[in-house]
Structure formats: structure tokens, C-alpha cells
Amino acid sequence: MDNELKAENFLLNGGQNEEVTNQTYQPVKHHWFFKRSLDESKEIWLPFSKKDSAALEEAYVSEKPTPEKIVATDGGRFDVNIELRIKTPVYWKGEPIEVRRCSWFYKSSTSAKYLPYQEHIAANLEIEYKSCFDNKKWHKRIELPSRDTIVLHSHDVIVLFPPSIPTDDWNQTPTQERPRVVRRGVEGFDIEEGELEKVDHLLFMVHGIGSVCDLKFRTVYEVVDVFRSTSLQLLRSHYQSSCEKGTANRLEVLPISWHDELHSEDTGVDKRLKSITLDSMSTLREFTNDTLLDILFYTSPLYCQKIISTVGNELNRLFELFKKRNPSFKGRVSLCGHSLGSLILFDLLSHQQSPEKDSKEACNAGQSIKPDRRISHMYGATGAGITRIHYPQLTFQPKALFAMGSPIGMFVTVRGLDSLGEDFALPNCESFFNIFHPYDPVAYRIESLINPKLASVKPMLIPHHKGRKRIHLELKETLSRVGADLKQRVVDSVKHTWNSLFQMGVVPAYGPALEEDTRVIEEEEVEETSKNIEPEPPLTESVGILNKGRRVDYVLQESPFELFSEYISSLRSHVCYWESEDTMLFILKEIYSTMEVKPDSQIPQATMTIERPLDAGSRRGSAVITTPPVSSQIEQNVNGTT
Known part of the structure; x- marks a missing residue:
């Protein structure tokens, strides 16, 4: 950044009084970048991590044969062909991404980010730069093929002048663009260190x-x-000591896509839909055909088979490919599904065959882990044009299933099953977590299907990732606590006044009417306090064995802005899980608890956080207020009041 400031000052001073110092020429250090297109007219270049760039540079300068110059990057999820300068995804289909070995950068007139020059241009600039050093002559002007002019004023002051703009029809010359700074090397760039090689756990996510x-x-x-990058940040912040000791490394998250296969030319479903779709409101109808009809497709045996087969086969394929590329992997695998994806995984896991060993253990324990009869009832019988669905068998045993914004409960009910029962469990999966936002219109509970008595029990509240409740929930509890305290003071004051008047002979003894009124007030106080403040009492009803005796339903905390408008927030709440740090940390804690790795007791955090809706320019919107907790302020005021 010092060089950039010097260049800016040089431009502000009109190119005067620039001190040229004697410096020793140092060859530029190259760094590898890849291109990301934001739209058809705008693109940005992002740096590989330091670890990946070093691996690419080592392969580039090596003497190995061309076929071997393929380097795995991004935690092994991409392969880079150095000769072709392309980056391709390993686990899913995708267009090749251009990569570049970069050393010189400039800013365009429409972008605030630095863009790398093409490699041959950067090489020529480096030759001219070295020549200025060797000859001790600066202020060298270099004209580029784009007609831009670069002036090498000194070793750390390099500027770019756009091409001259001709006069217009009125013989007036428009104001020329201001010269821009050119950077040599990546010093001062914010570049990540890179992902660790060791993977603790593998998580597949179905959309x-x-x-x-x-x-x-x-x-x-x-x-x-x-989801993956934010989870990694949460792991490093909440498991810092475990990361330093090497007991926590990273969680690998891989996507599973089935939509493209369903709407491919092989099924021909899009072509048939197009022939029957009305011409009016074309945008809305295209959205309906591409999105909402997926729910109906899943209820059709023909297309349900396509979806189930795609997901099951992809899970097996990616698992085998991951093991091949990570032969030292010894961790477990979990599954996560969003919306309809959670239902697909639920149906798939419900039809897995129980391992013989687990079956014998279940029989010895007197537990049933074969809900085949109940499940078969859920999906109906064959015959009368109804096709039996074939469910692929997974080649691995999932540790847990995380359902986000899931309609599983609704589909089970619509299929005609009143209750799953306390003995219901997924044959080949140990744990199940139903995660939902309170305003999600697609999400439904599961616990009441296990035990109808649990319908009146609130779901478990997922903690905030900063270690405290959101501000409006804290304020609500604080006001309830203050109200309860004031109410108790009123009751005590009435009792004291009545006793004083009784001793003076003014009023009769403490009568049953006043006793009843006091008792009612005290009972209301206790009820209100326990409802808003006290932790939930231990469950007396069974939650079954679906989650090994633990709670199944878990609810996120809504933000203050969502509280003001539940209906407006409903659509956003259904897709909030991909960026919800609370959801990510909850999943991390459940996964690492099975490895006996605990989070740190103290984590870096602000005093209080208010989350606001996302804007177009940021990935997560949040405003941090560094004020003392509201609860402590109010409590101090109450305690100091007589």
C-alpha cells in the first residue's frame, strides 16, 4: 500500500518533486489468479490462496511432462491445467475457468478492483522496468496495444494514462480521465493462506x-x-485452540444437484411443458415450470424415480471420488438437505437396508430399527398404475441428517400417516436434526409426529453464533424480568401496608379475599417469569429414538427486522439457511461433538449484534453496537430503585 500512496501523492503533486532513490532490482514475484464473471459485461479476477499459488508456481517452473502439470486447488475441489490455463471443477459439471500467472495490475475506469495484465504484456513491462533499473533512467513511457500509456517514474511510482480523447463536433475536448495507479506484484493484496489438507468430516448438501x-x-x-467458507471462519474462531492443536482441521462440503438431470433433454419434461404452457405472463410461467412444479414432479412415481436415482447415485459417486482423491480420509459423512432436498434424503435413508451387525444389536436391545412396514405404508402400494420406487443403496453409512426448512412433516401427514411412533428411526443413519426458521412457510415440525404430546412443547432454540441471544429477545426477557420484579414489589408493599394498618386496628386481619388475590398475582408472576425467562424444564415425554433420544426440532432466532413484518420476511426466511451463521455453527458443534472436540469457552465477539436485511453490495449485513447489554442496564436501574 505504501507504493500506491506514493503514486497517489505523485499524481496530486503534478509529477513534481519525486525523489529517486538507489534501489536494487528484485525480480517480481508472480501469483496465480482466476477469473470470475459477474455478468456478461463485468468480470473480476480473484487470487488463489498462497498455498495453491505456490503449488501452481512450483509445477509451472518444474520440468515435468505436460500431462502431469495438473494441480489440485481449492481443497481439492478444482483441478488447474497449467498448460491450458484453465480451472475445472472435480465433483460437478461446470464451464472451464480462465487462470493467469500475474505480476502487473491496473485499475479500469469502471472497477475499483485491480485487474491483471495479460502475461505477455506483464513480461514486457517487467523487461522495461529492469532496464530502467540497470540504466538508472526513469520516466520511461510505454505504449500498450490498448493505446494506454504507462509511465515508469520510479521503482515505486508507476501510473497509467488512458488514450487521448479526440475533440467532439463542437471542437471541444472533453475532460481526460485522471491517471490511474499501476501495481507491480501482489504485495498489499489480501490473500488467504489456504485450506488445510486434512478433512475431519464430509458433508453432502442437497438443494x-x-x-x-x-x-x-x-x-x-x-x-x-x-456455506463452506463461512463455516471455516466459524471453525477457526470458535475452535481456535483445537485448530492450533490440530484436533480440528476443516469440514469439506460438497453440493449434490438433481434439478439439471430432471430437466435435461433425456427426460424431455421441459419440452412437453413448453408445448402446454400459455403465452401470457411468460416470465412467471417459466418460473413456475422451472421451480414450483418440482414439487409435483416428486409426487409422480416416474419423475420421483429420476430424482431419487440421481441423488443416490451422485452421493455414491462423489463419495468414491472423494476417497480416491483423499486416501488418508478417516472421518465420517453427514447429509444436509434444504426444503425438498431434505425430503429426498429422508425418503432415501428410510429405504436403506440395516447392516446385519446393527440389526443383531437392535434385537438384543429390544429396539426396532426396521420401520419398513411403516415406511411402505407411507408410500402406498403398487398396482393400478402405481410404480414401485427403487431406492439406491448408499455405499457409506451417514452419521447424521440435517434438514433445513424441511416439509418432511407435511409430506408424511399428506401421505396418510398419523404418527411415526417413538420407535421410528432411519435404518442407516444415527441422528436427525430438523432445523427451521420460525417464519419459514415451508418448514414443519417432526417431534409431534413421533409423540403427539410433544405438539405443545416448544422446539429447542438454536443459540446465536456470538454466544448470546439477539437484542430483541434479550430485551423481551429483561422487560419480563423487570415487570415480574415490580409486580412482586407491589405485592410485598400491599402485604406490608395491610399488616401495618391491622396492627393499628384500622383494617381487619389478613382475610381470605386478599389472600386469594395475592395468590393469583403471585401465580401469574411465576407463570409469566417461567414462560419468558426460566429455561425449559426437562421433558417428561419421550422423543423416540430418531435422534438417539435427543430433541429433533430446532428453531433459529428471528432478527428484530423480521419481527416487524413476518409475512414479508417469510420468503427470505426459507432461503436464509445458506448464510445463517447460527445454522452453520449448530451443524459444526453437532459434527465435532461426535469426535469429542469441544468449542472454546471464550470466543472473539462484539457486545451486541443487530442483523439487518442483506443489501446488494454485501454478503452479510450486520451492524455492531458496542454498548453494555441492555439487560444489565435495566437490572441495575431496577435494583437501585426502592
Whole structure:
């Protein structure tokens, strides 16, 4: 950044008084970048991590044969062909991404980010730069093929002048663009260190309806990238000591896509839908055909088979490919599904065959782990044109299933099953967690299907990732606590006044009417306090063995802005899980608890956080308020009041 400031000052001073110092020429250090297109007219270049760039550079300068110059990057999820300068995904289909070995950078007139020059241009600039050093002559002007002019004023002051703009029809010369700074090397760039090689746990994520997963129209591959990177940040912040000791490394998250296969030319479903779709409101009808109809497709035996087979086969294929590329992997595998994706995984796991060993252990324990009869009832009988669905058998045993914004409960009910029963469990999966936002219109509970008495029991509240409740929930509890305290003071004051008047002979003894009124007030106080403040009492009803005797339903905390408008927030709440740090940390804690790795007791955090809706320019919107907790302030005021 010092060189950039010097260049800026040089431009502000009109190119005067620049001190040229004697420096020793140092060859530029190259760094590898890849291109990401935001739209048809805008693109940005992002740096590989330091670890990946070093591996690419080592392969580039090596003397190995061309076929061997393929380097795995991004935790092994991409392969880079150095000769072709392309980056391709390993686990899913995708267009090749251009990569570049970069050393010189400039800013365009429309972008605030630095863009790398093409390699041959950067090489020529480096030759001219070295020549200025060797000859001790600066202020060298270099004209580029784009007609831009670069001036090498000194070793750390390099500027770019756009091409001259001709006069217009009125013989007036428009104001020329201001010169821009050129950077040599990547010193000062914010570049990540890179992902660790060791993977602790593998998590497969299955998307819901449609080809996009959120309101930003991002694909499952893009939202999983966000989920993975944010989870890594949470792991490093909440498991810092475990990361330093090497007991916690990283969670690998891979996407599973089934939408493209369903709407491919092989099925021909899009072509048939197009022939019967009305011409009016074309955008809305295209959205319906591409998204909402996926729910109906899943209820059709023909297309349900296509979806189930795609997901099951992809899970097996990616697991085998992952093991091949990570032969030292000894961890477990979990599954996560969003919306309809959670139902697909639930149905798939419900039809897995129990291992013989587990079956014998279950029989010895007197437990039933074969809900085949109940499950077969859920999906109906064959015959009368109804096709039996063939469910692929997984080649691995999932540790847990995480359902986000899941309609499983609704589908089970619609299929005609009143109750799953306390002995219901997924044959080949140990744990099940039903995670939902309180305003999610697609999410339904599961516990009441296990035990109808649990319908009146609130779901478990997922903690905030900063270690405290959101501000409005804290304020609500604080006000309840203050109200209860004031109410108790009123009751005590009435009792004291009545006793004083009785001793003076003014009023009769403490009568049953006043006793009843006091008792009612005290009972209301206790009820209100326990409802808003006290932790939930231990469950007396069984939650079954679906989650090994633990709770199944888990609810996120809504933000203050969502509280103001539940209906407006409903659509966003259904797709909030991809960026919900609370959801990510909850999954991390459940996964690492099975490895006996606990989070740190103290984590870096702000005093209080208010989350606001996402804007177009940021990935997560949050405003941090560094004020003392509201609860402590109010409690101090109450305690100081007589």
C-alpha cells in the first residue's frame, strides 16, 4: 500500500518533486489468479490462496511432462491445467475457468478492483522496468496495444494514462480521465493462506426446488461455497485452540444437484411443458415450470424415480471420488438437505437396508430399527398404475441428517400417516436434526409426529453464533424480568401496608379475599417469569429414538427486522439457511461433538449484534453496537430503585 500512496501523492503533486532513490532490482514475484464473471459485461479476477499459488508456481517452473502439470486447488475441489490455463471443477459439471500467472495490475475506469495484465504484456513491462533499473533512467513511457500509456517514474511510482480523447463536433475536448495507479506484484493484496489438507468430516448438501437456491439467484454450487467458507471462519474462531492443536482441521462440503438431470433433454419434461404452457405472463410461467412444479414432479412415481436415482447415485459417486482423491480420509459423512432436498434424503435413508451387525444389536436391545412396514405404508402400494420406487443403496453409512426448512412433516401427514411412533428411526443413519426458521412457510415440525404430546412443547432454540441471544429477545426477557420484579414489589408493599394498618386496628386481619388475590398475582408472576425467562424444564415425554433420544426440532432466532413484518420476511426466511451463521455453527458443534472436540469457552465477539436485511453490495449485513447489554442496564436501574 505504501507504493500506491506514493503514486497517489505523485499524481496530486503534478509529477513534481519525486525523489529517486538507489534501489536494487528484485525480480517480481508472480501469483496465480482466476477469473470470475459477474455478468456478461463485468468480470473480476480473484487470487488463489498462497498455498495453491505456490503449488501452481512450483509445477509451472518444474520440468515435468505436460500431462502431469495438473494441480489440485481449492481443497481439492478444482483441478488447474497449467498448460491450458484453465480451472475445472472435480465433483460437478461446470464451464472451464480462465487462470493467469500475474505480476502487473491496473485499475479500469469502471472497477475499483485491480485487474491483471495479460502475461505477455506483464513480461514486457517487467523487461522495461529492469532496464530502467540497470540504466538508472526513469520516466520511461510505454505504449500498450490498448493505446494506454504507462509511465515508469520510479521503482515505486508507476501510473497509467488512458488514450487521448479526440475533440467532439463542437471542437471541444472533453475532460481526460485522471491517471490511474499501476501495481507491480501482489504485495498489499489480501490473500488467504489456504485450506488445510486434512478433512475431519464430509458433508453432502442437497438443494431444494428450482435451479437457484436464494434470492440472489445463485446456484447450489455458489451457495455451498458461501456455506463452506463461512463455516471455516466459524471453525477457526470458535475452535481456535483445537485448530492450533490440530484436533480440528476443516469440514469439506460438497453440493449434490438433481434439478439439471430432471430437466435435461433425456427426460424431455421441459419440452412437453413448453408445448402446454400459455403465452401470457411468460416470465412467471417459466418460473413456475422451472421451480414450483418440482414439487409435483416428486409426487409422480416416474419423475420421483429420476430424482431419487440421481441423488443416490451422485452421493455414491462423489463419495468414491472423494476417497480416491483423499486416501488418508478417516472421518465420517453427514447429509444436509434444504426444503425438498431434505425430503429426498429422508425418503432415501428410510429405504436403506440395516447392516446385519446393527440389526443383531437392535434385537438384543429390544429396539426396532426396521420401520419398513411403516415406511411402505407411507408410500402406498403398487398396482393400478402405481410404480414401485427403487431406492439406491448408499455405499457409506451417514452419521447424521440435517434438514433445513424441511416439509418432511407435511409430506408424511399428506401421505396418510398419523404418527411415526417413538420407535421410528432411519435404518442407516444415527441422528436427525430438523432445523427451521420460525417464519419459514415451508418448514414443519417432526417431534409431534413421533409423540403427539410433544405438539405443545416448544422446539429447542438454536443459540446465536456470538454466544448470546439477539437484542430483541434479550430485551423481551429483561422487560419480563423487570415487570415480574415490580409486580412482586407491589405485592410485598400491599402485604406490608395491610399488616401495618391491622396492627393499628384500622383494617381487619389478613382475610381470605386478599389472600386469594395475592395468590393469583403471585401465580401469574411465576407463570409469566417461567414462560419468558426460566429455561425449559426437562421433558417428561419421550422423543423416540430418531435422534438417539435427543430433541429433533430446532428453531433459529428471528432478527428484530423480521419481527416487524413476518409475512414479508417469510420468503427470505426459507432461503436464509445458506448464510445463517447460527445454522452453520449448530451443524459444526453437532459434527465435532461426535469426535469429542469441544468449542472454546471464550470466543472473539462484539457486545451486541443487530442483523439487518442483506443489501446488494454485501454478503452479510450486520451492524455492531458496542454498548453494555441492555439487560444489565435495566437490572441495575431496577435494583437501585426502592
